[in-house]
Amino acid sequence: MVRLADVARAAGVSTSTASRALSRPDMVAAETRERVAKAAAEMGFTLNATARALTTGHTGLVGVIVPTLANPFFPPIVTGVQESLTETGGNVLLGVSDRSEERERELAAQLGSRVDGLVLVAPVSGDATLRELAERLPVVTVDRTTPGLPGVVVDTPGGVRELMTHLLGLGHRHIAYLGGPPGSWMDRQRTRAARKAVEDGGGELTVLDPVPPQVDAGLAAAEHLVRRAERVTAVMAYSSYVLLGLLMGLRGAGLRVPEDISLAASDDLTVIGMTQPGSTALHVPLQEAGAAACRLVREAPHAGERPPRVRVPTRLVVRGSTAPPPEGR
Amino acid sequence: MVRLADVARAAGVSTSTASRALSRPDMVAAETRERVAKAAAEMGFTLNATARALTTGHTGLVGVIVPTLANPFFPPIVTGVQESLTETGGNVLLGVSDRSEERERELAAQLGSRVDGLVLVAPVSGDATLRELAERLPVVTVDRTTPGLPGVVVDTPGGVRELMTHLLGLGHRHIAYLGGPPGSWMDRQRTRAARKAVEDGGGELTVLDPVPPQVDAGLAAAEHLVRRAERVTAVMAYSSYVLLGLLMGLRGAGLRVPEDISLAASDDLTVIGMTQPGSTALHVPLQEAGAAACRLVREAPHAGERPPRVRVPTRLVVRGSTAPPPEGR
């Protein structure tokens, strides 16, 4: 392994000069700089990032701890961080917590001494633990807030409102929300936002029983819906998978989408844009959320009295599954 | 930031002893060891991974470079590496190449000096570039082989054979393969394997025009299929999305799955297990592939004359979408 000292010798300068020639070019005469650069290139030299990190105190790495990569919700967040980091040559040090608090803590400890900051996505640890962690290095949470810590959240309530406004604008008055997962905090948020938006718009919201995020759940709900189809003219499903089931089930019962009934989802997995017709959905800008988190980490205001909060807006993607209700409804 | 020297002082020993007490416990008297451990715990001390890496020469990190995280194919591979690494307290340093050769090279250079080895997933760089890289640190490719380098590949041809054998065993004789993406090397592999398996089994394979991995493509193909439905009794689609389209399209045309026609896919995205009935598919053990790659990297035989190759077998998951053909076919 060729070291900086070797390059320096080859270029006939001291290691300090070689170091400066490579990392602070403006501090070195042009001619010297080029001699060093040439020698480095010829010898295939790269600065050793570890050694560099040791002296400078920062590594250029950001740790990202996610619950899992199996849920399509999380990879885009990682991508967002990575992308934002690329601008400055940084990289992502990944941790997967499997939603275990112990593992999360362990990962934070492991990564802590290698990174410039930590992005915790939907962390399971308690507020106190997180705050303690934040005393040692910059920490930002995503999709969760902790008093005293900077955080990034997606404005789902705002998005739900926009989606409902879209449906109301098309003329729908009887709208159903098929929510879930049962008992989830997020679901309550969505339900509340949906109800308020629909009622403010002069409509009526039917809140169906919450279901798990699976296609069968949508199929079952479709059956249930068919009976009340003469009243409900539009359905918002909270999950793309559920929407898929709904779509299949309603079709199976002979209903047309969107002519007889409109469908929309409050997330936007790839598959949903590929149905026929494409389904209207709430695009959740997870990648931007990741990038925002990365920026917050690097601005590194550690813990402050008014930690910065970023709320990233969703975007309504109108595809073919929503249309005005049938005549006379 | 509390350093080892501080702990040592608090415990009344030298830093060397403190170091050994923490990293090589058996070299130190039990009583001393405990005194150090206690001091470390009280002061909230953690060994600085960067400094440690500098002296020991290994970091405990493995770099994983993937083309993207947006394709559901790749995250499981990363998870596999991560999981295999967890056993020894290692972590994953992630790179996303966006399928750009330049970016890939850049990432390899950046990560190279921070990791103990590199897992390149479906790399786009040429063989020569990869071999050159492998001279500097252990490199393993996944889903691609390069002469002289260790690699992990998924045995898709073997899987396709198994899937076809399953269909033949059910009694199907006229089977169609709906492949793609057009022009892909992998598709040719699958086509060849499928043809051989079906013909060996006394059946007849219809190779449909390759399509892009999208639901609409499946819908369109379904229409096409309906006309020849009296001949073909089973279809293997190369992509879950395509299968989904097929399923919708065939149902729309009044055919029942699996009573009238059997469907199967040669990959196994989450959504496919959630159709009604669940779809038979070839489970591709991406996570195991990642874990295998990680093991290879750490055995670190660098480049050798007979670099180790791991071929991970697929697993046929029989769900409800395949059944014997209708009577008399």
Place this chain on the structure above:
DNA sequence: CCGGTTGCGGCAACCGGTTGCAGGCAAGCT
């Protein structure tokens, strides 16, 4: 009772860079 082991702990060099400080030199100023 003595020399030889054995076990434990400390000294100091080292990993591969970075950086504060000071010296050397040439150009600029009076």
Place this chain on the structure above:
DNA sequence: AGCTTGCCTGCAACCGGTTGCCGCAACCGG
């Protein structure tokens, strides 16, 4: 011409651990 100024460069300390080697003390057997 003499002195200041400013630009480059080198010296050496340092980042935070690890580890080869040596010394010391206790313990062993003869």
